Amino acid sequence: MGRLAQTEGLTDDQRDILAAVREFVDNEIIPVATDLEHKDEYPQAIVDGLKEMGVFGLMIPEEYGGLGESLLTYALVVEEIARGWMSVSGVINTHFIVAYMLMQHGTEEQKQNYLPRMATGEVRGAFSMSEPGCGSDVAAITSKAVRDGDDYVLNGQKMWLTNGGSSTLVAVLVLTPGEVAEGSSVYKTMTTFLIEKPEGFGEVRPGLTIPGKIDKMGYKGVDTTELVMDGLRLSAADVLGGEPGKGFYQMMDGVEVGRVNVAARACGLAQRAFELGVEYAQQRVTFGKPIAEHQAVSFRLADMATKVEAAHQMMIMAARKKDSGERNDLEAGMAKYLASEYCRDVVEDSFRIHGGYGYSKEYEIERLYREAPMLLIGEGTADIQRMIIARRLLEDYKSRG
């Protein structure tokens, strides 16, 4: 077995957890992933297996029934899972972000109410900022909550909810203009609401509709949906953290750990693409020798392995920084940017090594080729990452001239 993308300094617990996940991925995910993906089928058996294993509670504190593991452990688990099938890591990613937002910003009552059920996977999380007219430009959202006695009434349309249909708890960002002083910054007029709902599509609770799955190029199996609020009535207790006006900052905090997570996915996907490429290159013979012995192909393999290794180490660094309690937006942005770009490169190289067969749906690389672009866009596009990185650089290296 290969020795790429190793992680120094792991505890026995971390190593055992990762070995268990890797075994699960090799036996239960890789053999069925491509078929399920082609059918756009939700990987229920895999999700059930991960639930039993305890993946859904990995980072939730022990006092709420989870394991209280670090972001690093979580990221390494995600990397292993994405090596099998990126969509499966998508199932747990939004769950994890919502759990993280609850852990960091929820009231004690909200934590007690949701976290123990999230730890077992009984409640599964999704979150939503994007709307049909805006994604990266979060401040442009138009969905709104208006107070009505002790309640709030929500109206608006959300877009790109990963796990929109299969989740049972959605954290939604909306404007609450009536709750803050006139003239406040738009960032202080946003509030995160927690919406509990049954699984499924259609009008799942009065005033809340999940219209159906969006048909996508890749990242299939996991349901990506819209969400329509039409007079949805929620109580003041459903405001994350109990206080309106903090939603933007709560979401940004969640997305920051989500970025490490997306970087980890890119690492896993790139590793798989490398494995497939290096294997095929030794099987396929042209001009009397395995193509791996042609310099053009061997150089591709060298580039791929170097990128796999670099992305992994960058992702580890970003996760460890967050675990140490320090701000990691710079590192998370860099890790997400580098890992997703490298992932695209490695997948492309592996695809080229496969030649014509790579274009056939029988070969796994065809699936990876359609999945990799999602990582360039999701959880903040590459260009948004560059904006974040540059902004931080100009703070840190402010000219004294």
Added chain:
Amino acid sequence: MKIAVCVKQVPDTWAEKALKAADSTLDRDAADGVMNELDEYAVEEALKLTEAHGGEVVVVTMGPERAGETVRKALSMGADSGVHLVDETLHGSDALATSYALAEVLKDRGFDLVMFGSESTDARMSVVPAMVAERLGIAQLTFAQKVEVSGPTVTIQRATETGYDTVEAQTPAVVSVVEKINEPRYPSFKGIMAAKKKPVETLSVSDAGLDAARLGLSAAWSQVEDFAARPPKAAGTIVVDEGDGGAKLAGFLAEQKFI
């Protein structure tokens, strides 16, 4: 019900295996070590039996320090405690010595069942379960594809080439299992963490009261005089059928002593 499961750490199934030049024994450091696959089925079956009938599962291994990983894997699946026989003297032990050592460790501990995978993927002899049963003087129920326990009676379906035989014995008994028997569980994360806190008894040869002269390479009943790497695959012979293809094929097979 008290069940012992004997497990062995073996080189990863897909790894290139090598012998050491110095003493012609398996180079265990050359590949990752994993729990022998069939032993996972034995652990799973023992856990199922104690889940249904109550009791405890003790995992027993003999092997170098690193074999402790295999004990921990079984504990993370749900076994209650472990026994690890580890000693330089054991290095190079053959099946007879292994069965002697295991039987000595197992006896007097009050096990109702002693379970094994039916063979290991490295040595592939399938004799240790039978030898241990013989040394303990208890019944052996081998190659089980199904196990049922009712009071002191244990009944198995013994897999055969054509189907199965039903075999029954009174406890205590040795049971070895084949892969048809179940689907081993994955350790849960909670199981992995709990495994660290479970007791593992580490025994040396003298702790276990074993006679060192009966153990190790020098006591083995067979000796490896020499070994060589498997030769690379040679190109096959192509038989062109010019009306006499059948005869040519038969001739080739006869020459190779297949017929």
